[in-house]
Amino acid sequence: MIAASRSPAPAAVFAATRIGPAVPANFQEIMATSSSSAPVPRAATAETETPPLSGPAGPAFSPLYQQIKGLILQSLEGGEWKPGESIPSEMELAARYRVSQGTVRKAIDELAAHHLLIRRQGKGTFVATHAEQHVNYRFLRLSPDRGDQQSEGPALRRFLDCKRLRASADIARALGLRAGDAVIYVRRTLAFAQQPTILEDLWLPGNAFKGLTLERLARTDAPMYALFESEFGVRMVRAEEKLKAVAADTDNCEWLGVQPGAPLLSVERLAYTYNDVPMELRRGLYRTDIHHYRNMLS
């Protein structure tokens, strides 16, 4: 009894339980043991007349390419392929997962659309990384009002503080921790054309970023997210930001060279790694007198 009605060596891929950090179970094993009592994912009508509804808690099986996407995601998460490296070719993955190349392609397409993978014709498919030049400041949306980011030169980073402390209630909630759990706190400024323009406070889960020091931060010229990848194996995949206009207070105005009460752009960012796990809370204040935060709506 096979799960699908198509002719040649069809694959029966079940929606893998996304829970747990372990490497996914061997694929063939799943296939070999799956046809006993578990509901059949697709195309079962040829042999059984059971309706697609598999039960009260049946989580609905996803299309094959979504399951492949999930398996690739698990390999990324588990570190089987590291940022910057190439993943196996489409043909190899098709063989591994026992599906056609087209199905693997569609899975990779979606991952590439979300910037988790990067395809390079003739070379292969690579795990996206924050260490690449053209992706360097993908998450930094501040641009000069006139001229472009190139003409302004690179941002000058200055780290003011880095220490381990216990998470307050709101920090813990944002990061999915418990109040009192250890977090790493960082404060830094970013300057454009000699002018400090951004003042940021960061909180990172202490567990994942054990050993991060101010000295380590200052030692490299790479973006912080590139450092997180290489030193801690944490790749930031996406982020949500909340923007407000606020007035500068006496604590922060000096760092940015403005008067108390001057309008500043407040940017609170929650950055996620694979599988929507929050890994960084960042609260920034931006001077926007000669810069602006750019955004595309579509």
Next chain:
Amino acid sequence: MIAASRSPAPAAVFAATRIGPAVPANFQEIMATSSSSAPVPRAATAETETPPLSGPAGPAFSPLYQQIKGLILQSLEGGEWKPGESIPSEMELAARYRVSQGTVRKAIDELAAHHLLIRRQGKGTFVATHAEQHVNYRFLRLSPDRGDQQSEGPALRRFLDCKRLRASADIARALGLRAGDAVIYVRRTLAFAQQPTILEDLWLPGNAFKGLTLERLARTDAPMYALFESEFGVRMVRAEEKLKAVAADTDNCEWLGVQPGAPLLSVERLAYTYNDVPMELRRGLYRTDIHHYRNMLS
């Protein structure tokens, strides 16, 4: 001499000149007359050894599905299918353009990804519209700090002004007009929970929005962009926003109920219709004391 080397009735689609508003030339005619001297788009190696470089100004021919995408775009732009209507099925389009269904599918996929089309399984593919409920406020990124947009109730719109005037230099430049050209100017507020929260000034090309009046704006409950679609045939496809933190001045503070000098979020939006034609310049001031501008980075 045919342009492609594949077996059954291949289509020779040339990159249509994107210039000019006219309906694209008949497809079969292009195919019939194309093999004379114009450079062959793809797969010419079987008959000619000319390198892909077709000349100093050779604009490089695009893949078939990109050309199909362009043709569909022209039909959308030309109004052959209006917002909310369904477009022909994939099979019909494949027949019309003399390509396979899969190629049409890929073209539609990209247009759907950019929210120009909406696919509905079992029903068809539809031209996206701002008149739909769930897309209603896709371009409004302000959210309450606590609770969600639903609990807050709908925004209450109030139109303060609407008049025809001559474009200043900067307004004209943004809209691709000449200084002095006619534009429609609109001022309005948006209130959440009785509190005016957004004060916006809009400039629209006078040519395309001839006849827009304050009375017409106030008469409907639909979003402004839905009105633009139904009354003026202008569909806003995407927009770019530039955000700054500014201080309220004596002219605008009363509308939003804040003191002069209070921090406000300044949002300048340039909205585009098909083919990247700018159609609206909007300058808004947002109160962000109990709201925030949300943004997703990925």
Next chain:
DNA sequence: CAGTGGTCTAGACCACACT
């Protein structure tokens, strides 16, 4: 040259919506 991703086609079946 071989290997990679990119495009195009053709045909099959599925899930869904309307009638």
Next chain:
DNA sequence: GTGTGGTCTAGACCACTGC
């Protein structure tokens, strides 16, 4: 049932990369 988009497969050829 018919027609729609959604998924999956298979095979072909192309364009690019690097040996």
